[in-house]
Amino acid sequence: MEKNIPYKIYLEESEMPKQWYNMRADMKNKPAPLLNPGTLEPMKAEELQGVFCDELVKQELDDTTPYFDIPQEILEFYKMYRPSPLVRAYCLEKALDTPAHIYYKFEGNNTSGSHKLNSAIAQAYYAKQQGLKGVTTETGAGQWGTALSMACAYFGLDCKVYMVKCSYEQKPFRREVMRTYGANVTPSPSETTNVGRKILAEHPGTTGSLGCAISEAVEDATTHEGYRYVLGSVLSQVLLHQSVIGLETKAALDKYGIVPDLIIGCAGGGSNLGGLIAPFMGQKLRGEQDYRIIAVEPASCPSLTRGKYAYDFCDTGMVCPLAKMYTLGSGFIPSPNHAGGLRYHGMSSVLSQLYDDKLIEAVSVEQTAVFEAAEKFARTEGILPAPESSHAIKVAMDEAMKCKETGEAKNIVFGLTGTGYFDLVAYESFNNGTMTDYIPTDDDLAVGFAGLPKVDR
Numbered sequence: 483m484e485k486n487i488p489y490k491i492y493l494e495e496s497e498m499p500k501q502w503y504n505m506r507a508d509m510k511n512k513p514a515p516l517l518n519p520g521t522l523e524p525m526k527a528e529e530l531q532g533v534f535c536d537e538l539v540k541q542e543l544d545d546t547t548p549y550f551d552i553p554q555e556i557l558e559f560y561k562m563y564r565p566s567p568l569v570r571a572y573c574l575e576k577a578l579d580t581p582a583h584i585y586y587k588f589e590g591n592n593t594s595g596s597h598k599l600n601s602a603i604a605q606a607y608y609a610k611q612q613g614l615k616g617v618t619t620e621t622g623a624g625q626w627g628t629a630l631s632m633a634c635a636y637f638g639l640d641c642k643v644y645m646v647k648c649s650y651e652q653k654p655f656r657r658e659v660m661r662t663y664g665a666n667v668t669p670s671p672s673e674t675t676n677v678g679r680k681i682l683a684e685h686p687g688t689t690g691s692l693g694c695a696i697s698e699a700v701e702d703a704t705t706h707e708g709y710r711y712v713l714g715s716v717l718s719q720v721l722l723h724q725s726v727i728g729l730e731t732k733a734a735l736d737k738y739g740i741v742p743d744l745i746i747g748c749a750g751g752g753s754n755l756g757g758l759i760a761p762f763m764g765q766k767l768r769g770e771q772d773y774r775i776i777a778v779e780p781a782s783c784p785s786l787t788r789g790k791y792a793y794d795f796c797d798t799g800m801v802c803p804l805a806k807m808y809t810l811g812s813g814f815i816p817s818p819n820h821a822g823g824l825r826y827h828g829m830s831s832v833l834s835q836l837y838d839d840k841l842i843e844a845v846s847v848e849q850t851a852v853f854e855a856a857e858k859f860a861r862t863e864g865i866l867p868a869p870e871s872s873h874a875i876k877v878a879m880d881e882a883m884k885c886k887e888t889g890e891a892k893n894i895v896f897g898l899t900g901t902g903y904f905d906l907v908a909y910e911s912f913n914n915g916t917m918t919d920y921i922p923t924d925d926d927l928a929v930g931f932a933g934l935p936k937v938d939r
């Protein structure tokens with residue numbers, strides 16, 4: 483063991499962040515505004531307030547305030563499972579025989595098993611503050627629904643979850659965890675909403691998609707008094723809440739004088755990556771320090787690496803505002819053989835703008851290679867990683883192997899967003915050798931692009 487860097491760098495309670503950081507405040511090119519799908523004018527706060535909680539609308543629209551105080555009740559909830567450890571992957575480094583120093587920020591140490599709880603508790607708190615009865619949402623792989631169920635149980639809010647049908651069937655245990663925390667879980671598309679019935683009529687037997695579940699959850703919220711819709715990724719408010727990951731990571735690294743060369747995270751809708759990189763990107767935007775930042779996405783759903791930067795619907799039902807983002811088109815339904823929570827057709831508009839400005843890089847990786855990395859990681863570091871997180875592991879390992887060739891002792895930091903206990907059907911197909919690598923053809927993608935709305939902005 484070189485230097486005196488412990489296996490796990492923890493923060494004292496007094497060193498935990500008390501504010502969230504909003505990267506948008508330091509961006510020269512701000513992310514494009516959300517548009518009203520009818521008028522194509524930027525969404526006003528009043529319009530968004532029918533769908534989202536008032537305080538969250540403020541956060542969503544605020545491109546200028548760099549820091550937001552974390553309310554006391556949220557700080558107290560955070561203390562139940564935070565700070566999360568920043569782990570020096572000594573065992574993995576040894577197994578790879580690399581001179582690189584690898585660190586991972588482990589967000590899987592709570593019952594929901596992922597970073598999603600960081601935003602779920604914030605969103606439930608603001609809903610409660612507003613005196614609402616409950617919230618509706620969608621969940622893909624199930625982590626967001628679980629996190630929101632826990633947060634709603636804590637504040638005594640009703641929680642209705644539309645769960646993408648293939649996950650509902652593949653992950654009955656995830657569903658039962660949500661129900662144990664008091665949530666009402668419906669497989670999507672369902673017969674309970676207009677948009678669900680319409681999608682079922684057009685695509686009988688569909689296994690669903692996140693975009694489709696979003697449409698149902700929004701319809702449910704906007705047609706029931708005292709309910710609002712909440713979203714676990716993509717939105718700028720979610721990246722804001724998730725900045726707690728990056729702020730803790732930076733505080734831990736600073737304690738030991740460690741400066742990362744490379745920061746790597748998996749990217750579905752972009753919330754964990756946006757949160758992990760936040761303070762580092764702040765420095766980069768202000769010209770104080772440079773870092774290489776890599777977003778890792780699945781080859782089966784490659785929104786940054788093969789998508790278009792355009793205004794698009796956030797949901798299949800086309801009821802949500804339009805967002806400018808790297809997207810495969812809201813009609814893109816990813817292959818059901820990919821069970822991870824990285825199946826969303828678009829990407830956070832903040833990350834999309836940073837990517838367009840070449841401030842972050844992106845790579846896509848194939849599913850079996852990701853599970854090979856997951857297996858190696860589980861066998862060396864002990865943690866059974868979520869498939870989503872394993873996308874970041876794969877690229878962190880690749881970069882560490884490049885260091886072996888060049889002899890460079892780079893500091894590599896990656897986000898280990900969660901654990902994989904509910905993803906054992908995917909592990910089973912990997913272990914059985916039946917896992918396949920689905921990569922959409924250009925023709926497959928053209929179908930999604932053809933459905934992009936025509937917007938001249």
Ligand SMILES: *Cc1c(COP(=O)(O)O)cnc(C)c1O
Nearest residue numbers: 625715750751752753754870900
């Ligand atoms: C949801 C999820 C992701 C992907 O979502 P982002 O918003 O891109 O962070 C990654 N890892 C885990 C464990 C998740 O649950």
